Amino acid sequence: MSGRRFLLLFVVYVAAGGFVLSLPWVEQSLVAPWTRLNARGTAAIARVLGIDAEAHGADVFYGWGSLRIVVGCNGVEALLILTSAVLAFPAPWRQRALGVTAGTVAILGVNLVRLVNLVVVAKVAPTWLPVFHVYVWQVLIVLVAVSLFLTWGTYVARRGRIAGA
Amino acid sequence: MRAAVASPAPSVVPREIARVAAALAISLLLLPLWRGSGASEAYRRGVVFAAERVVLATQHFPLLASFPDLRPPESDFVVLLAAALTAVSIGIGRRRRTALLLVALVVTASLQVLAAVATIHLESAREMERSHGFLVLLPAEFLAVGQAKMMLYYAQLAVVFALVLATSAWRFALTARGAPSSRRVLTAAAALLLLSTASWIAWGRLREADARHVAAHAQIGHLFWVKRDDAVAEEQYRIAIAGRTTDPEAYFNLAGIEAKRGRFDDAGRLLRRCAELGADPVWAARVNRAFALLPRS
Numbered sequence: 001m002s003g004r005r006f007l008l009l010f011v012v013y014v015a016a017g018g019f020v021l022s023l024p025w026v027e028q029s030l031v032a033p034w035t036r037l038n039a040r041g042t043a044a045i046a047r048v049l050g051i052d053a054e055a056h057g058a059d060v061f062y063g064w065g066s067l068r069i070v071v072g073c074n075g076v077e078a079l080l081i082l083t084s085a086v087l088a089f090p091a092p093w094r095q096r097a098l099g100v101t102a103g104t105v106a107i108l109g110v111n112l113v114r115l116v117n118l119v120v121v122a123k124v125a126p127t128w129l130p131v132f133h134v135y136v137w138q139v140l141i142v143l144v145a146v147s148l149f150l151t152w153g154t155y156v157a158r159r160g161r162i163a164g165a
Numbered sequence: 166m167r168a169a170v171a172s173p174a175p176s177v178v179p180r181e182i183a184r185v186a187a188a189l190a191i192s193l194l195l196l197p198l199w200r201g202s203g204a205s206e207a208y209r210r211g212v213v214f215a216a217e218r219v220v221l222a223t224q225h226f227p228l229l230a231s232f233p234d235l236r237p238p239e240s241d242f243v244v245l246l247a248a249a250l251t252a253v254s255i256g257i258g259r260r261r262r263t264a265l266l267l268v269a270l271v272v273t274a275s276l277q278v279l280a281a282v283a284t285i286h287l288e289s290a291r292e293m294e295r296s297h298g299f300l301v302l303l304p305a306e307f308l309a310v311g312q313a314k315m316m317l318y319y320a321q322l323a324v325v326f327a328l329v330l331a332t333s334a335w336r337f338a339l340t341a342r343g344a345p346s347s348r349r350v351l352t353a354a355a356a357l358l359l360l361s362t363a364s365w366i367a368w369g370r371l372r373e374a375d376a377r378h379v380a381a382h383a384q385i386g387h388l389f390w391v392k393r394d395d396a397v398a399e400e401q402y403r404i405a406i407a408g409r410t411t412d413p414e415a416y417f418n419l420a421g422i423e424a425k426r427g428r429f430d431d432a433g434r435l436l437r438r439c440a441e442l443g444a445d446p447v448w449a450a451r452v453n454r455a456f457a458l459l460p461r462s
Contacts, residue, residue, distance in 0.1 A: 007327065008350070018319040022312035077319055081326045134239045135196055136189075139246050142322050143185045146329045150178050 006088050013084035021076060032058070035074040038108070042069075042115040049116070051123060062119055065126075073118075073133075075111030075141065079104060082145040089149075091156045099152040103145075110144045181333055184253055191249035192242065199245055208241055212274065216281035226301055226385050227397050229289055235281065240321050243273045247328055254332035262332070269328045276321050283314035299384040300377045379408035383415040390418045398422065413443030420455065429459050 020026055039055040046053035046062060053062040058069045071077070086099040114137045121132045199205050213235050220229050251266040287310055290302040302310060372378050386401035402419040405412065420435035433456070440452040 010327065011323070014319055014323045015316065018316040019312065022315045024308065071315060072318060077322050080319055081323055084323070085326065085330075130239075131196070135193060135242045135245070138240075138322075139189055139192065139242055139325070142325045143189060143329070146185060146326055147178070147182050149326075149330075150181050150333070154178050 006090075009088035010084050013087050014080060017080045017084055021080060031071070031074070031076055034076065035069050038074050038111060038115060039069050041108075041112045042119060045112060045116045046119050049120070051119060053119060060115070060119060062123055065122055067115075067119060067122060069115065072138070073115065075107045075114075078111070078141040078145040079107045081142065082107060082149055085145075085149045086152065089153060089156070091153075095152075095156050099149075099156075102152070103148050106148055107141075107145065110141065114141060181329075184333075185250070185329055187253045188246060188249040191252060192245040195245050195249065199241070205241055208244065209236075212277050212281050215274075215278045216285060219278065219282050220285050226381065227389075227401075228293065228301065228385065229285065232285055235285060235288075240273075240277060240280070240318070243277075243321050243325055244270060246325055247273065250328055250332055257332060265328065265331055269324055273321060273324050276317050276324070280314055280317040280321075283310050283317065286310050287314065297384060297388070299381045301381055303372060303375060303378055306372070373404075373408055379405050379410050380412065382408065383410045383412040386415055386418065395422050395425070411442055413439045413448055416442065417451065417455070424455075424459060433459055 021031060035058045036055070039058050039060050042060050043053040043055035046060070051062050053060055055061075058074075060067045060069065082103045083100050086096050086103060089096070089099075091099070118129065118132060118137065122129050213232060216235070217229075217232060247266055247269040251262045251269075254262055286302065287307070290300070290307060290310075293299060293301045382401045383405035386398045386405060389395075389398035389401060399419060399422050402415045402422075405415045406419065416435045416439035420432040420439065423429070423432040423435060436452050436455055436459075440449065443449070443452070
């Protein structure tokens, strides 16, 4: 049973990935642009929904209020976990690359939904923001990552595309 | 060679998504109870209490005592979700579910205590720099503790992910790649432990040779000197002097402590070193006055 091997590799990849992502150079050149992309996307979608929103760096301004997108809200955490799980799974590298690419796009999309939702909540019902921010979306984004992994894993397993020894 | 995989039925993924959605819904239903009953605050206090004990037992500078108002990163959602997930995972036995819940709670609480320890170190370092102008954490240490805090956050989310998989009906029944033997895992863990310990010792040596760190020992010595806590002040001054501090006050105050204990020769030696470092008229006058107070041997 390779459950233990999968878990070990998953832990190692999360730790290594988390370390790499928190390096100042990586943070500046990868995480910060990704966060700004999230902010721009959020402001654009919010405008479509009729909210006068504007992005400045990692900040999203709406009316008199603003939200700053920081680590934990930019989807990087879900992407790290999903990528670690995909890489730990014994599928051919092509399938893993497909999983990571599709996962990145999906997580970015879901994270935009999360951020737009937070902007709407912050504007309409600000007292609910902590609940949505911490208890709904932090959980939901991980659950989305799990669902994506299960979907991808099922696709790979059903076709017997598991890497050999 | 292809792996033997128990191919999941097509209905497995929707069922799993329904299961995690149900767990999220239950965790949200539990939230008012969790917060309203004071359990959330009690949990926070427990995390802070444990973090305080860890900090007090391991801190390098004797600065920190109690942090009742510390707000560690809000991640008690992991606790709620773990409870909800194990409640809805009726496909596995109650005993296994309870064991998984306990493991998840212990791991989560440990990660949260460590995150609180990192928060305490970062906040107190910022505060000392702001209020007293010296570095309790060197820039590299500040970066490392910040990184550790972020990794601990990622690790908590990874616990949620692993718990969802562990309680899932979806099985990785793979046989092509065997699990690593316990011996290999233990060897790797021992190597990692050895490497971490060696790095920690090496870093400790490097840190004690850094002028900014040595200056922090001297400054903390001053803080305790002002509070009339001679024992801690002496300890910090001795470390600073061993690190070749150029702060004349460290030598002067330690000379005062030595003189109080009747160790006049040591006091005189420290005053002479102080005179060398504090080469201005004010210091010269202070040192001369102190010399005059020492009994002539």
